[in-house]
Structures are given as structure tokens and as C-alpha cells.
Amino acid sequence: MVSQNSIDDLARRIGDGCLLALPKPEAGASMAVLRALVRRGARDLRLWCLPASGLQVDLLVGAGCVASVECSGVSLGEFGAAPRFRRAAESGTVRIVDTTCQAMYAAVQAGEKGSPFVALRGIVGSDILAHRDDWRVMQNPFASGEDPVVVLPAVRPDMALIHARLRDSRGNLWVGNAREAIVLAHAARQTVATFEAHYDGNLLDDERMTAGTIAPIYVEAAAHAPRGAWPLALPGAYPADRKHLAGYAAAAASEDGFAAWLDRHVLGVGAAA
Amino acid sequence: MSAPPTRDEFLACVLAREIEGLDNVAVGTNSPVAATAALLVEAESGGRTRASILGSRRYNPFNDGGSELHDRAAQGRIDAFFLGGGQIDGAGNINLVGTGEYPDVKVRFPGSYGSAFLYFLIPRVILFREEHSRRVLVPRVDFVSAPGTSPPSVHRSGGPHALVTRLCAMAFDRDEGGFRLQSLHPGVRLDAVRAATGFAFDTPAEVPETSPPEPGRLALIREIVRERVAETYPEFAATRIGPG
Structure with missing residues (x-):
């Protein structure tokens, strides 16, 4: 049985100032670790988001964890602009590295x-x-x-943070068709991952699973995080919590609203993992 | 007697005319009207047109991550795509980054996404921006996410083909590097378009009115396409497509 870490362990491994790669939300967002990064007061992260992002960036930027963002686009999609990202870009508090x-x-x-x-x-x-x-x-x-x-x-991020659907007892992670998660894990110097559920068996034994599997040679640490992408969707597993996202978009429109949202959903007693 | 076309049905039919007869039409995320147009053309094409709707599972053949669309575009295997822009200028330059003197932006937009690559490589890029105002259609964009034209030495198999707004349709002339008014939507006057456009454009002596949705197309949208659009854009399909 491979070792298992806590969500907070993973957040500690992501050091201040590191080049942190995140896949697009549809490829599995480890929101659980991002919240833990906010709780541990991470600073000066240089986010590298393949290729676009939304809430992941907005949350970390709003909480003051970020020095720079390299990303082709940041938006909350149907819920509008990413308000904290936009504010930070307009006030110059975070460096935006534009790309495509x-x-x-x-x-x-x-x-x-x-x-x-x-x-x-x-x-x-x-x-x-x-x-x-x-x-x-x-x-x-x-x-x-x-x-x-x-x-x-070439880009080799210091750290990739991904969220997998499954992990087997050998430490193989299954991410389905989330190619962004796979390429980031292969390219990054280190990868940490959360996963939804345990898989009974060896993921590399099943031809249907191997293409979506990341071998443990790429993964430094992993933590069990059921519904770890919440409030974002995990394709094939659960839909986005649209009510929560609409609430976030409204709250984060102002600094005070964002702080109150952070208190309630990230920092406070009873906040999500 | 069916209900008259909604604004989105009208615009989807305008966009459809820009892509009919093509083999491969791709639509980016957050683009329900363009998705409606692409799925409409696919539905009436008898198998010729393949619509690839990003964000869809059923109407999207790509399974190799987000780079696959870009890879195919660079191979010349995507014929048409839709782009918007926080600012668009008369030379076809588009700005998806922000206003003001970059990097000190006054208003930050989401970012360039795929535009800086795809605008060069997809033969027919249709610029679709509902808002038609001097705020959007500017004399010169503050930031060039992607230029409308390139010097002859630069590999450029793609670029702007048309601009569709809530007021009119314009065609882009690559040799001239500018737009020419093609048609005015019903009830829109030429001076209203001039007043709302921050750049100069060619105007033919007689400007036709944009044709209304063909009755067969309107029926097809409501009977067949609505359900296909709904897979990716359920709210749009339920509220912006008319009763059928």
C-alpha cells in the first residue's frame, strides 16, 4: 500500500514562490488543495494555467497568494468575468503574463x-x-x-497540482481523458494530486484504463479528497455547483464580499476541506 | 403559424450563411449562438459539414485535450471558427486583453485564449460580437491579441472573413485590409451603424437588408438543433430559441 498524505500536507509541499501548474478546470481542479493553500497563507505563487482558468486563479489571487499568472484566459464562463483576477490586473498587484x-x-x-x-x-x-x-x-x-x-x-513547472478520479494501491492515478493533467504531470519537476476514490486493482492491468493513467513515478504525494473539485464540475463524476458559483461571482465582485465568502467557505469553522 | 424568430435565432441564421458548404467548422467555449449556427449547417448538410462544439461531449470529436483543435487548425483541417473581442478595429485587429496602455490596463478582459494562433491559421474566422458600439468597434485596438492581416513574408493561411453584430453584417477584404458593409439587419439605418462604429468601412451604393431566417432553417433550429445545442447550453436552448 502506498503512503497517503493529507490535503494540508500537499499544500505545504507547494512552496511559496514556486511555479505552480494547474490544468483547465474541465481536466480536474484540486479545489481542496487550493483552499488549503489559502488557509496556510501561501505567498508569491507563480501560476501557470494550461491553457485557461477561472475560479482556481480567482480564489488564489483574491486571497493574496499570487505574484504572477500565466494563462491564455481567466473567466468564470457563464458567471461572467473573474472579478478578483480582473481587479488585480487593473490595479497591477499581480503580474499577468499574456499568452495563447x-x-x-x-x-x-x-x-x-x-x-x-x-x-x-x-x-x-x-x-x-x-x-x-x-x-x-x-x-x-x-x-x-x-x-x-x-x-x-520549454516549460517545466516546479510543481503540478491535479485532481484524479481514482488511485490504486500502487499509487497509479486515473484521470480519464484529462490530457492536460497528464502532460503537466509528465513535464513538471514534481506533481501532487488529490483523488476522488480508491480503485480496487492495478490500473495498468486494464487496457481501457492505462491511457488515462499517470504512473506513480511522476507523483510525489497524493491525498484522498472526495468531491475535491467542488464547487467546480469533475467531468464524468459530478456537475458544477452552479448555485454556489453564482454566489461566488456575486460576492467576489467586491473586496468585502470576497473576504466574507472566504471566511465562510475557506477559512471559517465548518468550511469545506 | 410559427412564432417569429428570436434575436438569437436571427443571428444564428446570419452566422450560418458565412459557414454553409464548409467541411469542418469549430466553435469555442461560451458561444451558444455560433454553436446553433454550426449545428444548423451540420444538420442540413447531409453529412458534409462537421461541427465541433468545444465544451460538448456529443458534438465534439476531439479527445486529445485542448491542443487538438489548434493542432488541426495548423494542419489546415479546420475551415471556419468564431472569435469575439473586447475591441475590434477597422483593420481586423482584435483585442481580448484589455483597454489602456498595456500592461497598465484600465479594463482587463479575460485574455487572448486561442486567438493569437487560430486567427492566423483558420481560413474563415467569423468575428461575432453582438454589441455594436464605439466602445467595441474602435479606430485602433489598445492591444493586438491577433492582427487582422500580416506582411506577405508571414505564413498566414487564415484570418478574418466577416463581422456580425446586432446591427449588421460586414465582410472583410484581406487585400484592402478593411471591412465592407454587407447588409443591415431589419429596421437598422446606415447612419445608426456609422454612429456606432469607431472605424471607417466601405459602403456599397445600395445596402441590402439582412435576410430573415429562411422558414426551413427556423423550423430546423426549433425541431432538431435546439436539443443538440441544449447538451452544452441548456439555458440558452430553453430560453433563447423560440417555441417550435
């Missing part, structure tokens, strides 16, 4: 492969590129004529 979806996918896939950089179409002439000191434009060495392409350094 495919740049994030390509850079982290290069990190997964151990390649130094990756070349991409598009982006040339965008103000995103104009503000990225870490990106370059080079001539395609294989083209006969002029063909400028953008090159990006």
Missing part, C-alpha cells in the same frame, strides 16, 4: 520531451509577442524563402 493556448501546450509538451524549445506558427505581429522577453522569432531553417516562426523555451 497553443503556446502553452507546445511549451509544456517540449518540457515533457526534454526538448529545449519549440517552434510555432501564428503569433507574429501580436502584442503578446511584443511583451514576451522570453520568446524569439527566428527564420524557419527548413524553408527556402523567408518564413519567420516564433520559438518558445
